Amino acid sequence: MNFVLPQFLPAVPEMFLLGMICFILVVDVFVSESHRLVTYWLSLASVAGAAWLTVAVAQQGSLLTFSGMFVNDAMGNVLKLFTYLIVAVVFIYSRDYLRDRSLFKGEYYILGLTALLGMLIMISAHNMLTVYLGLELHSLSLYAMVALDRESPVASEAAMKYFVLGAIASGVLLYGMSLLYGATGTLDLTTLGVHIASAPTASIASLFALGFVVTGLCFKLGAVPFHMWLPDVYEGSATSVTLFVGTAPKIAAFALFMRFLVAGLGGLHPQWQGMLIVISVLSMAIGSIVAIAQSNLKRMLAYSTIGHVGFILLGILTGTTAGYQAAMFYTLTYVVMAMAGFGLILLLARKGFESERLDDFKGLNERSPWFAAMMLMVMFGMAGVPPFVGFFAKLYVLRAVIDAGLTWLAVTAVAFTIISAFYYIRLVKLMYFDRAPSGARNVRAEFDVRWLLSGNGLAILVLGVLPGPLLALCARVIAF
Amino acid sequence: MTGQFPILSLLLWLPIVGGVAVLAVGRLAPQWMRWTALLFALVTFAVSVPLWTHFDSSTAAMQFTEKLPWISTFNVDYSLGVDGIAMPLILLNTFITILVVIAGWETIQYKASQYMAAFLILEGLMNGVFSAVDGMLFYVLWEAMLIPMFLIIGVWGGPRRVYATVKFFLYTFFGSVFMLVAIIYMYVKSGSFDILGFQQMSLGMREQLFIFVAFLLAFAVKVPMWPVHTWLPDAHVEAPTGGSVILAAIMLKMGGYGFLRFSLPITPDASHALTWLVVGLSLTAIIYIGFVAVVQTDMKKLVAYSSVAHMGFVTLGFFLLFAIFEKSGGLAGTVMGVEGGMVQMISHGFVSGALFLCVGVLYDRLHSREISAYGGVVNVMPAFAFFMVLFAMANCGLPGTSGFVGEWMVILTAMRANFWVAFGAAFTLFLGAAYSLWLVKRVIYGPIGNDHVKEMKDVNQRELIVLVLCAVPVILIGVWPAPLLDVMHATVTNLVHQVVQTKLTGG
Numbered sequence: 001m002n003f004v005l006p007q008f009l010p011a012v013p014e015m016f017l018l019g020m021i022c023f024i025l026v027v028d029v030f031v032s033e034s035h036r037l038v039t040y041w042l043s044l045a046s047v048a049g050a051a052w053l054t055v056a057v058a059q060q061g062s063l064l065t066f067s068g069m070f071v072n073d074a075m076g077n078v079l080k081l082f083t084y085l086i087v088a089v090v091f092i093y094s095r096d097y098l099r100d101r102s103l104f105k106g107e108y109y110i111l112g113l114t115a116l117l118g119m120l121i122m123i124s125a126h127n128m129l130t131v132y133l134g135l136e137l138h139s140l141s142l143y144a145m146v147a148l149d150r151e152s153p154v155a156s157e158a159a160m161k162y163f164v165l166g167a168i169a170s171g172v173l174l175y176g177m178s179l180l181y182g183a184t185g186t187l188d189l190t191t192l193g194v195h196i197a198s199a200p201t202a203s204i205a206s207l208f209a210l211g212f213v214v215t216g217l218c219f220k221l222g223a224v225p226f227h228m229w230l231p232d233v234y235e236g237s238a239t240s241v242t243l244f245v246g247t248a249p250k251i252a253a254f255a256l257f258m259r260f261l262v263a264g265l266g267g268l269h270p271q272w273q274g275m276l277i278v279i280s281v282l283s284m285a286i287g288s289i290v291a292i293a294q295s296n297l298k299r300m301l302a303y304s305t306i307g308h309v310g311f312i313l314l315g316i317l318t319g320t321t322a323g324y325q326a327a328m329f330y331t332l333t334y335v336v337m338a339m340a341g342f343g344l345i346l347l348l349a350r351k352g353f354e355s356e357r358l359d360d361f362k363g364l365n366e367r368s369p370w371f372a373a374m375m376l377m378v379m380f381g382m383a384g385v386p387p388f389v390g391f392f393a394k395l396y397v398l399r400a401v402i403d404a405g406l407t408w409l410a411v412t413a414v415a416f417t418i419i420s421a422f423y424y425i426r427l428v429k430l431m432y433f434d435r436a437p438s439g440a441r442n443v444r445a446e447f448d449v450r451w452l453l454s455g456n457g458l459a460i461l462v463l464g465v466l467p468g469p470l471l472a473l474c475a476r477v478i479a480f
Numbered sequence: 481m482t483g484q485f486p487i488l489s490l491l492l493w494l495p496i497v498g499g500v501a502v503l504a505v506g507r508l509a510p511q512w513m514r515w516t517a518l519l520f521a522l523v524t525f526a527v528s529v530p531l532w533t534h535f536d537s538s539t540a541a542m543q544f545t546e547k548l549p550w551i552s553t554f555n556v557d558y559s560l561g562v563d564g565i566a567m568p569l570i571l572l573n574t575f576i577t578i579l580v581v582i583a584g585w586e587t588i589q590y591k592a593s594q595y596m597a598a599f600l601i602l603e604g605l606m607n608g609v610f611s612a613v614d615g616m617l618f619y620v621l622w623e624a625m626l627i628p629m630f631l632i633i634g635v636w637g638g639p640r641r642v643y644a645t646v647k648f649f650l651y652t653f654f655g656s657v658f659m660l661v662a663i664i665y666m667y668v669k670s671g672s673f674d675i676l677g678f679q680q681m682s683l684g685m686r687e688q689l690f691i692f693v694a695f696l697l698a699f700a701v702k703v704p705m706w707p708v709h710t711w712l713p714d715a716h717v718e719a720p721t722g723g724s725v726i727l728a729a730i731m732l733k734m735g736g737y738g739f740l741r742f743s744l745p746i747t748p749d750a751s752h753a754l755t756w757l758v759v760g761l762s763l764t765a766i767i768y769i770g771f772v773a774v775v776q777t778d779m780k781k782l783v784a785y786s787s788v789a790h791m792g793f794v795t796l797g798f799f800l801l802f803a804i805f806e807k808s809g810g811l812a813g814t815v816m817g818v819e820g821g822m823v824q825m826i827s828h829g830f831v832s833g834a835l836f837l838c839v840g841v842l843y844d845r846l847h848s849r850e851i852s853a854y855g856g857v858v859n860v861m862p863a864f865a866f867f868m869v870l871f872a873m874a875n876c877g878l879p880g881t882s883g884f885v886g887e888w889m890v891i892l893t894a895m896r897a898n899f900w901v902a903f904g905a906a907f908t909l910f911l912g913a914a915y916s917l918w919l920v921k922r923v924i925y926g927p928i929g930n931d932h933v934k935e936m937k938d939v940n941q942r943e944l945i946v947l948v949l950c951a952v953p954v955i956l957i958g959v960w961p962a963p964l965l966d967v968m969h970a971t972v973t974n975l976v977h978q979v980v981q982t983k984l985t986g987g
Contacts, residue, residue: 365591365594365635369594376627380627385623385624385626385627385653386619386620386621386623386624387620387624391620391623392551395616395660395664396554398660398661398664399554399664399667399668402661402664402665402668403668407661407665410661410664411658411661414657414658414660414661415657417657418650418653418654418657421649421650421653422646422650425630425646425649426646428630428631428634429634429642429645429646432631432634432635433634433635433641433642433645467551468550468551468552468553471551471553471554472552472553475553
């Protein structure tokens with residue numbers, strides 16, 4: 001009986017974050033309502049601390065610890081750093097909105113941090129159990145977050161829907177994992193990968209399991225036909241929660257695809273490529289066509305997310321390194337754009353006014369030319385018009401797709417891009433071509449939010465003019 | 481020629497910086513905003529003049545080249561250069577932008593700083609399109625151009641501006657994305673985005689046909705060719721005067737430029753095989769759209785349709801070379817067709833721009849574009865009438881004006897190729913005269929139409945400057961086109977030689 005102490009170093013950021021969560025949980029109980037900012041600052045500090053630790057312990061190559069349950073590698077670290085950044089910015093954007101709605105409570109931040117912890121574990125998962133652990137920690141936090149506004153029936157409905165569908169998806173994923181365990185006798189993703197790849201033909205059991213795994217993962221990402229929860233959750237939650245749900249989890253979901261589908265089930269690529277082609281085309285179709293009929297901006301952005309997810313899957317399904325790099329670039333830049341988009345909705349919202357209908361953006365150019373320009377960049381960026389970064393993201397994905405010999409798929413994808421351009425430019429039309437309704441107030445925001453949001457918007461332009469460094473980063477960390 | 485003064489970069493970035501500066505000045509010192517815009521437009525023009533004076537017209541190679549790695553992971557270069565086709569178009573662009581800034585001086589009051597900034601940024605992007613030697617850089621600028629134009633029509637346009645601008649955006653976006661797929665495809669094949677590399681690479685017939693069709697979609701929408709021209713009348717009618725001028729004078733030229741830079745040299749065999757299609761569409765534009773123009777009651781629409789007809793001449797001139805090559809087996813006369821198309825593009829830039837400015841002058845006074853709202857304008861605005869008649873004459877190709885040179889060259893080429901094509905093309909001679917002169921008759925001459933016309937004041941100094949600036953090149957090119965032909969001759973000759981060589985490798 002010898003117990004070897006595991007190496008803790010690769011997981012130090014996660015452990016630090018866990019400690020901080022417990023600490024904040026206690027502190028928050030003793031902090032009076034008027035000093036709630038203490039929780040806010042502590043949350044930001046823990047995110048920053050975790051980021052610092054991630055950089056500090058980062059090493060060349062990949063490190064396995066906890067008996068191969070947990071991996072610390074370059075791709076994971078880059079994705080984690082982006083997740084920290086996004087969660088921190090989400091916290092800052094949400095502050096005033098939550099305060100206006102008497103939701104500025106410790107729960108939002110604590111749930112946000114536990115969700116963050118779940119995402120970090122997902123990103124670093126190297127075993128099916130860790131995958132499931134991270135996924136559940138993350139999902140449960142989000143369900144609770146959606147329901148944060150107890151008074152709102154819409155939010156409760158959204159949370160209920162999310163929870164029920166999410167639970168089914170988790171169950172499906174778990175079932176797939178158990179089948180895989182039965183077929184190969186291992187839970188370790190690398191060993192699984194070796195088993196699957198060395199099998200001369202794909203066994204029926206592993207194919208069966210693959211179907212379940214793809215379903216579970218696509219649910220997480222919100223791809224058609226597993227997208228039903230997404231529009232309701234986006235619309236029903238308080239906008240600050242939508243901001244959270246709509247940004248950082250996409251990065252974690254991308255990591256899950258890479259760890260599970262690419263590394264673990266890479267040997268079944270010919271099989272899952274077909275599945276993902278169908279799913280991604282459907283996602284792009286539903287995402288671009290249904291969004292046209294929406295009058296609620298949050299719902300419209302939900303469908304737009306579905307369309308973008310189709311593009312991310314397009315990169316993954318190529319099964320080439322270039323495709324994975326393109327998908328990573330797409331995910332990261334999409335999250336930056338989505339963050340700016342929801343951030344601007346938060347900026348315009350005031351007490352008793354949600355600013356989530358498309359019409360609320362009428363004549364924004366007259367009220368605030370600067371933020372109208374920021375929203376313009378978000379919209380043209382998402383539509384994929386150069387010189388904004390959304391174009392380059394689409395370009396790299398398309399290149400990988402054509403490189404993989406799927407030119408027809410690239411043509412299909414650009415056809416849906418044209419359709420989606422229609423609803424993006426409709427918002428530009430409302431902001432620039434329509435006059436502001438009388439009584440519309442000027443945009444007011446705190447200093448830090450103003451600067452951060454401007455930086456966020458300009459990042460869409462700057463990353464578009466100089467996409468090289470981020471692209472090189474994606475190329476360096478993805479080496480499959 | 482690397483290492484010298486980066487004149488093309490300056491032409492690309494200076495107006496964009498100027499646009500941002502105008503926005504800032506508009507906020508801090510609104511009274512200086514218009515002067516800032518004019519200053520940047522003038523300086524940009526001044527910077528572009530050395531392109532002409534230092535141009536080496538004996539070579540077809542790219543000149544004033546600059547090359548920097550842009551996105552090294554993808555071999556995308558920030559690579560600029562001009563040849564005899566691109567250089568005149570850049571000068572046209574920098575020149576016309578000055579006119580647009582002056583023309584919008586007093587007439588634009590709503591968000592004027594954004595108006596000026598949009599045009600300056602647009603100018604920079606368009607300069608970039610004409611000077612890009614890298615396929616991806618070209619595409620980025622080509623698409624980016626849509627954004628300012630979309631805003632210009634949508635914010636400062638007429639009553640149906642939203643419909644017009646959304647139509648404009650979606651049409652052009654639709655055309656371009658397929659070009660993107662074609663460009664990426666060629667990148668995957670060749671490993672770089674260099675346009676000159678695209679021109680050299682060998683492609684099978686099937687590939688060429690697909691690539692040609694993808695390019696045709698993009699360029700035909702831009703030119704615009706029948707039947708994808710329908711966005712143009714709407715966009716022109718609703719756009720503010722400046723927007724119409726840029727649209728007609730520069731943006732349409734991008735389509736023609738694209739044919740010369742991409743379609744013909746990259747897919748020569750597909751171009752050859754589909755000549756019938758392009759020639760057919762061009763002739764339809766010339767004849768059918770010519771008739772459509774005659775019956776218009778809206779002045780801007782009339783000029784817009786006449787633009788479509790004139791651009792039909794451009795594409796006709798470009799694609800006739802295959803017919804001649806097939807018939808005679810030689811290249812005699814083919815160069816003239818392409819050059820005729822080019823001259824027609826430049827000339828049309830000045831003439832249609834000027835006509836839109838004339839309509840703008842009338843519109844500012846009476847707020848109507850209907851032909852029937854005018855009549856006998858010559859009685860109250862003699863100076864204006866002189867210019868409008870001049871530009872109308874140039875529009876129908878009167879010898880001595882720039883309109884004549886291009887049309888004559890193309891018809892002459894058509895005669896070598898096929899009598900019936902020439903016969904069709906020659907329809908423009910009387911159709912052009914019909915719609916231009918009938919327009920003049922109804923608007924300028926005759927008795928004074930109504931009391932409103934009686935109160936109209938003749939052009940002021942600002943408007944006069946703009947019209948004179950348009951008239952000078954129209955006459956100059958008409959009387960003495962040799963310098964213009966001279967700068968493009970080497971490039972066009974090289975192009976024609978390149979195009980008649982098959983790229984097919986053993987089937």
